[in-house]
Amino acid sequence: xxxxxxxxxxxxxxxxxxxxxxxxxxxxxxxxxxxxxxxxxxxxxxxxxxxxxxxxxxxxxxxxxxxxxxxxxxxxxxxxxxxxxxxxxxxxxxxxxxxxxxxxxxxxxxxxxxxxxxxxxxxxxxxxxxxxxxxxxxxxxxxxxxxxxxxxxxxxxxxxxxxxxxxxxxxxxxxxxxxxxxxxxxxxxxxxxxxxxxxxxxxxxxxxxxxxxxxxxxxxxxxxxxxxxxxxxxxxxxxxxxxxxxxxxxxxxxxxxxxxxxxxxxxxxxxxxxxxxxxxxxxxxxxxxxxxxxxxxxxxxxxxxxxxxxxxxxxxxxxxxxxxxxxxxxxxxxxxxxxxxxxxxxxxxxxxxxxxxxxxxxxxxxxxxxxxx
Numbered sequence: 001x002x003x004x005x006x007x008x009x010x011x012x013x014x015x016x017x018x019x020x021x022x023x024x025x026x027x028x029x030x031x032x033x034x035x036x037x038x039x040x041x042x043x044x045x046x047x048x049x050x051x052x053x054x055x056x057x058x059x060x061x062x063x064x065x066x067x068x069x070x071x072x073x074x075x076x077x078x079x080x081x082x083x084x085x086x087x088x089x090x091x092x093x094x095x096x097x098x099x100x101x102x103x104x105x106x107x108x109x110x111x112x113x114x115x116x117x118x119x120x121x122x123x124x125x126x127x128x129x130x131x132x133x134x135x136x137x138x139x140x141x142x143x144x145x146x147x148x149x150x151x152x153x154x155x156x157x158x159x160x161x162x163x164x165x166x167x168x169x170x171x172x173x174x175x176x177x178x179x180x181x182x183x184x185x186x187x188x189x190x191x192x193x194x195x196x197x198x199x200x201x202x203x204x205x206x207x208x209x210x211x212x213x214x215x216x217x218x219x220x221x222x223x224x225x226x227x228x229x230x231x232x233x234x235x236x237x238x239x240x241x242x243x244x245x246x247x248x249x250x251x252x253x254x255x256x257x258x259x260x261x262x263x264x265x266x267x268x269x270x271x272x273x274x275x276x277x278x279x280x281x282x283x284x285x286x287x288x289x290x291x292x293x294x295x296x297x298x299x300x301x302x303x304x305x306x307x308x309x310x311x312x313x314x315x316x317x318x319x320x321x322x323x324x325x326x327x328x329x330x331x332x333x334x335x336x337x338x339x340x341x342x343x344x345x346x347x348x349x350x351x352x353x354x355x356x357x358x359x360x361x362x363x364x365x366x367x368x369x370x371x372x373x
Contacts, residue, residue, distance in 0.1 A: 091121035102131030129185030133207045136250040144208035169227040173197035205240035211252045221260035246278040266299035277313035289322040307333035308346035320355040
């Protein structure tokens with residue numbers, strides 16, 4: 001009884017949030033199909049004939065869905081639509097439109113997104129920063145690179161009897177906050193418990209191309225990470241490297257940096273699941289699977305719940321080859337009597353992600369884990 005009432009209320013709202021369909025589930029979707037007023041605005045494959053009219057008079061949800069449709073077929077037209085009404089659209093609409101542009105951001109979008117950095121709404125400015133950070137070669141990433149250059153200290157020394165050259169790296173956070181940084185989304189005040197200087201530094205390093213490290217030092221990415229390992233800010237810098245790759249996987253040298261970061265995680269006594277998952281979630285489906293397998297090939301200590309969590313941390317369906325190899329890894333990494341509460345959600349995720357052609361292997365694994373189940 002409550003679902004029709006909720007949909008009727010939703011249909012009368014000026015800004016119809018599509019999230020209502022997440023609450024009402026299959027019942028809501030079915031009922032919406034019976035009443036045109038309750039229909040959820042969704043992107044479609046072809047641009048409707050009345051696209052211009054809908055853009056001018058539609059609800060916020062209808063316009064957002066239309067923008068996705070147009071953007072997929074004609075990016076230039078989508079940009080022209082956004083610009084045509086930008087001056088009268090509300091802040092949340094502007095933010096949403098920038099978010100949609102960011103799902104497949106193009107170099108041609110940069111001038112508009114740069115102008116959005118001066119928007120009157122902080123939410124819009126933040127979204128523009130996030131999208132520009134995703135764009136390889138953007139002026140914003142170049143500005144961050146210039147700021148980061150002054151924070152990297154490179155010292156070359158001669159060591160040993162053979163006087164071999166050694167490169168030492170040190171990072172020096174900025175001593176003061178520059179108000180000009182605010183336009184590029186750098187926040188001045190950190191969360192409680194975080195030092196200001198390190199907070200500023202991480203924001204800068206997270207949004208620049210990592211190639212700066214190799215250009216400044218002449219070292220390979222893996223050697224850069226090793227040279228920084230003794231620095232007091234290593235964990236902050238390493239987290240910024242992860243954030244940079246996750247935001248912009250198309251940046252120069254991305255493959256080498258992914259390999260160096262994953263190797264460094266594998267060599268540690270613990271696996272930072274959040275950092276690792278952000279790395280491969282940003283990659284293509286094929287590369288994501290390869291990176292996860294590469295991590296386990298280098299870290300035999302990833303056992304039990306950690307192994308399960310890392311393998312299911314990318315929500316895209318598994319290929320058949322990955323499924324077979326992942327299940328083989330899980331068989332060797334799972335204790336004979338695992339604690340169900342630790343891996344239950346991961347088992348459920350794996351059951352939905354695995355390739356149907358390897359379902360019998362999965363059933364056999366679960367049968368070994370829970371012979372009395």
